[in-house]
Amino acid sequence: MNFERKQFPLLYVNQHSRGVVGWGASKTAGQECQRYGIKHALLVTTGLKGTGIVDEVEGILRHAGLEVTIFDGVTSNPKDHEVVAGTKMYLEAGCDGVVSVGGGSAHDAGKAIRIMVTNDGAKTDLRDFMAVLDPHFTTRIPTYKVVNIPHVAVNTTTGTGADCTSFAIINDEDWKYKLILIVPGVDPSVGINDPALMRCQPPHVVAWTGMDAFCHAIEPFVGRLNLPIAHATGLRAIKLVSENVRQAYANPKNDTAIENLLWAQFMASMSYNMGGGMGMVHGLAHMVSVLKDLHHGHANALMLLPVERFNSIACPERFKEIGEAMGLDVRHLTPIQATDRTLEEMERLRNDVGIPAVSLRELNFSEADIEHTAKWASNDISMEANPRDMSKDQIRAIMRGCL
């Protein structure tokens, strides 16, 4: 019997949110709100200053007859107290739905606000909905109230996928841990992906979010849950990121490259959201982000190589396929030889988009931070799909190797 199959005899294939995709898609935001019965939207955003996007979406919603209250208090790595503030604003203004405008931070904050409104409002303890391995999150989900507040997610970055997924990731500022919130119904009603908004990203955001999408494709592809759907979407997304992220980083107004990255991030998010799961690139990057407030995609880009070097002996044949999708001619190499070439190519891609290897020491990552990471990451659900178990000592070794 196949070892991987024996480990997970049943695979659960999840729904992905509806999507509206293409040039001008953002102009449908008003009618999408009408479709789900939203009359007064809480517009949740980081502000996207300098782009004019928030003003534009607000105008589209008002033109469709909606009342709009703007909550622009979300920051990168959205924090628990920001979600509380957004929840209070939602309830005080009498909103009946959420429109998130931005990247993953805005969408995840919008999802978490909907969880709080569904439960005890601003008094809700988000830790009650935290998904971890022990106690296993699936045992707690049946006790949760289903979230049925409509949510229209207008996406502006080519990385997150959070506009269509069933998770919200929120910083617990006291614990210094990213809560992974999985609650039935939390996925947005619809994700709107308009390349006309995505071409407003600055180059460094193209790089960070592009590497996030790359990790979303890689992790389920090599992962232990072994979902065939994720193999298909992941390989195509890897190819699209490899062929387009450099051009989009060099010139975010390159419409073809941005449109291809849009589809890469969309398919990559299907890989993990539909049941392929995530891995320990995300598991460890979450800890770096929460401890040092580093952008999610930037942290993933830094943890990609150390984690996949560790993982690669579990599934070198998968890394050979990744190399082929990245355009390498590895046909005549053994899987182990091909894996070396693939990891080199990943490093080159990361460097080409302006993300050199950075010592975590430069981020003041201390021995206490390593211990904190080992404690929390070892119970992270990202471990479940990772192709190789990672003990606390192995987590410490990987993190020390990044100093």
Ligand SMILES: [Fe+2]
């Ligand atoms: Fe991610």
